[in-house]
Amino acid sequence: MTGARELADSPGAWPVVDSTDLHRDRWVVALRRDRIHPPRQDQGPEVGEPFGRLVVEHPGAAMALAIDERDGVEQVCLIRQYRHPGGGTFVELPAGICDVPGEDPVETAKRELREEVSLEAAEWQHLITTYPSAGISSEVHHFYLARGLREVETDYVAEHEEAHLEVFWAPFDELLAAVLDGRITEGPTAIATLAYAVIQSRS
Structure with a gap:
């Protein structure tokens, strides 16, 4: 009970x-x-x-867990980005701040996927919404699964840390293992990875 x-x-x-x-x-x-x-x-x-x-x-942020099946293996689009407060370079998902008043967070995720990694997705599914630190911040994180990916051109000009980010792909199973054994510690990446793993285990 x-x-x-x-x-x-x-x-x-x-x-x-x-x-x-x-x-x-x-x-x-x-x-x-x-x-x-x-x-x-x-x-x-x-x-x-x-x-x-x-x-x-904080106005919140939206994250895209972008997955593409390649040769029968689910691959995730990831970035490596320097984060000064965290004192290191972290493996992350394409993500961005919800800084457009009234915009649906999924639209933020779509924009960030396009700007950061030059991808668009045909299918979007809400995964989970969380408060990463409700004891001190009003920030809310919105997570989405993006499928049906295709490469697109963008005229977005990256600045500051974003100008140095690296885009790469990794098998989902390897990403999950890296989260579970502590090699990947960035909170939103871990949450999205674990949420998707649980959803898959229930299907």
């Missing part, structure tokens, strides 16, 4: 007493300090004092 409550997350923010921007600029990420108060329970009296929490505002 899991109890009377549904086994699911529950949306709804606690009351914010006040909020202070610690950093905000023209980019999409900001840092603020909120003072929040626990909600009243069953219309009862307020319990406890307001307390502070840091919040990283």
